[in-house]
Amino acid sequence: MPTPSEDGNASATAPTATKCDSEHTPQPQSVCEPDHRRSVVQNVVLIASVTLCMIVNTANLTGVSISLPTIGRDLHIVEDKLQWIMNAYSLSSGCLLLFFGRLADLYGRKRLFLCGCAWLGVFALGCGFAQNEITLDILRGIQGLGAAAAIPACLGILAHTFPPSTIRSIAFSTFAAGAPVGGALGNAVGGVLTQSTEKSWRSAFWFLAGMAAVCCVGGAFSIDKDEPYQLDDRRVDWLGAFLGTSGLILIVFALSDGSVAPDGWKTGYVIAILIIGVLIFALFVVWERYLERVQNGSGTRRRRWWTPPPLMNVSIWGRANGKLGVMLIIAFLQWCGFLSFSFWITLYYQNYAGLSPILTMVRLLPMNVTGFLCNVVVALVVGRVDLVILIVIGTTFTAVANLLFAVIDPAAPYWAFGFPATILAVFGADFVFAAGTLFVAKVCLPHEQSVGGALFNTLTQVGAAFGTAISTIVFNAGLTKASRKYGVEVHGSVANAPRPAQLVAYKDAMWAGFAFPLCGAILALLFLRGVGVVGHKTGPKVVDSDATTNEKTVSHPWPTLLLVYQAVEDR
Known part of the structure; x- marks a missing residue:
């Protein structure tokens, strides 16, 4: 493993990350090829288990999403508050990816995977018994912790188990396909169970709990017991995890509740929560920057018992002359528009x-089929097409999908607006995720690979919550304004709103969804020019922090993103 110099750059003579070389680079057992031979059955079960975990994670969003109107009628939840059933899960799972990635490094990925899957199942079961809005929202928020623990562990498990080979390519490709498959399965099962079973939407949660249980059984049988990395400093930044998570939750809650509070945005608690959330998150950034400077030995600062390694090096946003920060912002904007x-x-x-x-499920199926095909397309072209082209195409297509519903004619057939929109919407999610994670792997320093990947996933998850929150504000404002033209006062519910006013509100929300990915496309055109192709046929490389043309082959104690990259290129 290369030893970073004081300025954070890896040694130029570091060996490759594709194999263990004890003579040159002593590495922990957990990143080397396993000592024993695995059976074909074990390999198949392992790949199926981690892929099923990704399917469960995605289905927890799409399967619940299609049940939202039924849940709202059953539990008497007004439409503008239905978003919290989605946001609570996305926010808790997204904000804690960095934290659980650190725990996986310290305490083992198999343990985190099994605990995360069990957690997902137990609280999915609890959601199925919820009797009111508050209980369901809280359980969904707690359930998201399971996804935050399991998903980062999945990639590390695959990287540890399978050395560079055809089976590794199959393993990573199958895992990546779990997202669109989970979307399709969630829509199909959620729609069928909600409409056809006596327990309605509750059956969908119980089905997801059963799937999580299968993940646990399969993982316990097939995943090797790996040893945690022997890191110099094994402490956890508990304070940083608390500040970052609580700050984001408070900000998004204020954005979501401001339009339906008793006095709207003038409500005292909304203003207070928003200010406190911003201050706490700013304090998180300051604290992480301080810990980074301490770890680097900057100035007169010395390591003490209360200064653990940071969850996130703030300087990572400046990699590649700031292009990495732009890429992360584009990922955030893309998921704002796509989930909205x-x-x-x-x-x-x-x-x-x-x-x-x-x-409804039948009309959404094209999204999931297209999503699966997009993964195949990206794997074929990412080593040949400029990053800017992929990002601009993806974000523009998602923007156009929102635009089609922003100008939709309800009397027109599904094939005129609905079908092309569902086809185009997923291009951005797949193109930005695949190309973006490869770019993160290319420009991050060796010791920042896991942090960069976790940060990318965090912003996509938080973007999902932020996008629905902002679009809900726009929806409520449009509904209120349009209803007043018909002499009707509404307060966040479409129940008493005239149908023309409802249509205006839905279109306004889609205009907000259109703006997010469009801004992402503009940022890509302005700031990502010159990046070039992020895939290489000669193997994974990492460029230095100045994004020069001098590239170095490196090894890393958890080369998850590098190995994902190599699996795609090996195909």
């Missing part, structure tokens, strides 16, 4: 168009 689209299209079909959950 997914949220409102479901409500439009069921609450405005009056379609059943099953008919």
Whole structure:
């Protein structure tokens, strides 16, 4: 493992990350090829288990999303607050990825995987018994902790188990396909169970609990027992985890609740929560920067018992002359637009168009089929096409999908607006995720690989919550304004709003969803020019922090993103 110099750069003579070389680079057992031979059955079960985990994670969003109108009617939840059933899960799972990635490094990935899957299952079971809005929101928020623990562990498990080979390519490709498969399965199962079973939406949660249990059984049987890394400093930044998570939760809560509070945005607690959230998150950034300077030995600062390694090096945002920071912002904006689209299209079909959950599911299936095909396309072209082209195409297509619903004619057939929108929406999610993670792996320093990947995933998860929160504000404002033209006062619910006013509100929300990815495309055109192709046929490389043309082959104690990259290139 290369020893970073005082300025954070890795040694130029570091060996490759594709194999263990004890003569040159002593590495922990957990990053080397396993000592024993695995059976074909074990390999198949392992790949199936981690892929099923990704499917469960995605289905917990899409399967619940399609059940939202039914949940709202059953538990008497007004439409503007339904978003918290989605946001609570996304926010808790997204904000804690960095934290649980650190725990996986310290205490072992198999342990985190099994605990995370068990946690997902137990609280999915609890969600199925919830009797009111508050209980369901809290359980969903707690359930998200399981995904935050399991998903980072999955990639590390695959990297540890399979050395560079055909089976590694199969393993990583299968895992990546778990997201669109989970989306399709969530829509299908959620729609069918919600409409066809006596327990309605509760059956969908119980089905997800059963799937999580299968993950636990398969993982316990097939995953090797790995040893935690022998790191110099094994402490956890508990304070940073608390500050970052609580700050983001308070900010998004204020954004979500401001438009429906008793006095709107003038409500005292909304203003207080927003200010406190911003201050806490700013304090998180300051604290992480301080810990980074302490760890680097900057100035007269010395390491003490209360200065553990930071969860996030703030300087990582400046890698590649700031292009990494731009890429992270684009990922955030893309998921704001994509999840906003997914949220409102479901409500439009069921609450405005009056379609059943099953008919809604059928109309959303093209999204999942296209998502799977996009993963294949990215794997084939990412080593040949400029990063800017992939990012601009993806974000523009997602923006156009929102635009089609922003100008939709309800009397027009599904094939005129709905079908092309569902086809285009997922291009941004797949293109930005695949190309973005490869770019992160390319420009991050060796000891920042896991942090960079976790940070990318964190911003996508938080972007999902932020996008639905902002679009809900726009929806409520449009609904109120349009209803007043018909002499009707509404307060966050479409129940008493005239149908023309409802249509205006849905279109306004889609305009907000259109703006997010469009801004991402503009940022890519302005600031990512010159990046070039992020895939290479000669193997994974990492450029230095100044993004010069001098590239170095490196090894890393958890080369997850490098190995994902190599698995794609090996194909």
